[in-house]
Amino acid sequence: MDLPEYAIEAQGLIKTYAATKTTPAKLALNGIDLKIPRGSIFGLLGPNGAGKSTFINILAGLTRKSAGTVKIWGRDIDERPRDARAAIGVVPQELAADVFFTPRESLNVQAGMYGVPKAERRTAELLNAMGLGDKADAYVRQLSGGMKRRLMVAKAMVHNPPVLILDEPTAGVDVELRRQLWNYVVGLNQLGVTIVLTTHYLEEAQELCDQIAIINRGEVAACEPTSTLLRRLDTRNVVVTPEEPVTDVPVLAGFETKLRAGGSFAVTYKTGQSSVEQVLAAVRATGLHIKDIATEDPDLEDVFLALTYDAPGAADPTRD
Numbered sequence: 001m002d003l004p005e006y007a008i009e010a011q012g013l014i015k016t017y018a019a020t021k022t023t024p025a026k027l028a029l030n031g032i033d034l035k036i037p038r039g040s041i042f043g044l045l046g047p048n049g050a051g052k053s054t055f056i057n058i059l060a061g062l063t064r065k066s067a068g069t070v071k072i073w074g075r076d077i078d079e080r081p082r083d084a085r086a087a088i089g090v091v092p093q094e095l096a097a098d099v100f101f102t103p104r105e106s107l108n109v110q111a112g113m114y115g116v117p118k119a120e121r122r123t124a125e126l127l128n129a130m131g132l133g134d135k136a137d138a139y140v141r142q143l144s145g146g147m148k149r150r151l152m153v154a155k156a157m158v159h160n161p162p163v164l165i166l167d168e169p170t171a172g173v174d175v176e177l178r179r180q181l182w183n184y185v186v187g188l189n190q191l192g193v194t195i196v197l198t199t200h201y202l203e204e205a206q207e208l209c210d211q212i213a214i215i216n217r218g219e220v221a222a223c224e225p226t227s228t229l230l231r232r233l234d235t236r237n238v239v240v241t242p243e244e245p246v247t248d249v250p251v252l253a254g255f256e257t258k259l260r261a262g263g264s265f266a267v268t269y270k271t272g273q274s275s276v277e278q279v280l281a282a283v284r285a286t287g288l289h290i291k292d293i294a295t296e297d298p299d300l301e302d303v304f305l306a307l308t309y310d311a312p313g314a315a316d317p318t319r320d
Ligand SMILES: Nc1ncnc2c1ncn2[C@@H]1O[C@H](COP(=O)(O)OP(=O)(O)OP(=O)(O)O)[C@@H](O)[C@H]1O
Pocket: 017, 018, 026, 027, 028, 046, 047, 048, 049, 050, 051, 052, 053, 054, 055
């Protein structure tokens, strides 16, 4: 069978939520074009209200789009809605566990809904993979928030979909469980599952995703390989540790400086305008002796802020 080049393709996707008695109509997606390559771990980032959940809910068949086309695993959601939906597993943002079932029952019910024959069910395997093996027969209401979250990932995978979508999966999950969850997700990706996730943990997206789309006000502000996105920001820091720790940040002509822990300080420069050499010359000119230096690349937080807050229309009050 030919595999599609893209796990998900959206073109000209528009969603307007209809007005109600108390709220005006809301344009949540304003022409989204996105191609999510098969086999990738793709991050969808954006501020609150950017439209990420709307996009995911359209993929999941929970929200109707207003215009545009969407293909999941090459299947158009209008022409082949059932086939398209069978190709994705979605872990929603809200914890919506069925409190009357045990995890084992919950997975079996879900598998039944997707028509997975009993012989092909992987209930025990999925529960073990999510660290829930010993809770298989506990009541779901006795599980912690992190356990419920992992149960939802297991549920999303019962029909073995080639695409797994996680809407802010680590919100409210502690650091260790988050690690475990990501290890499992990366493991699935290595088996060939395409992963799409939304997260507010920018460091996490930077660490995990090979490609990132930044959504802002219902539009794609950027969609690039993570490394390209990071290179876009041309500011760098040089962290200088002087022989004698400083308590006041030195004033350097033409550079911004900030105090760091332990008497070090960071000097920010633009790669297009200056060089590390020039930074060091400016430091020496103040009479300081340099013990050590380190350079820092920008992190996604910087890129994100630059793209979402300087984007054209960002200050347009008519859009909210
Ligand atoms: N059912 C709805 N009816 C009307 N407006 C809605 C509805 N759902 C979402 N919106 C609005 O559409 C916009 C996009 O919301 P959406 O939930 O998709 O954003 P998001 O990027 O997922 O945000 P968050 O990170 O907070 O989850 C927001 O302005 C939101 O208030």
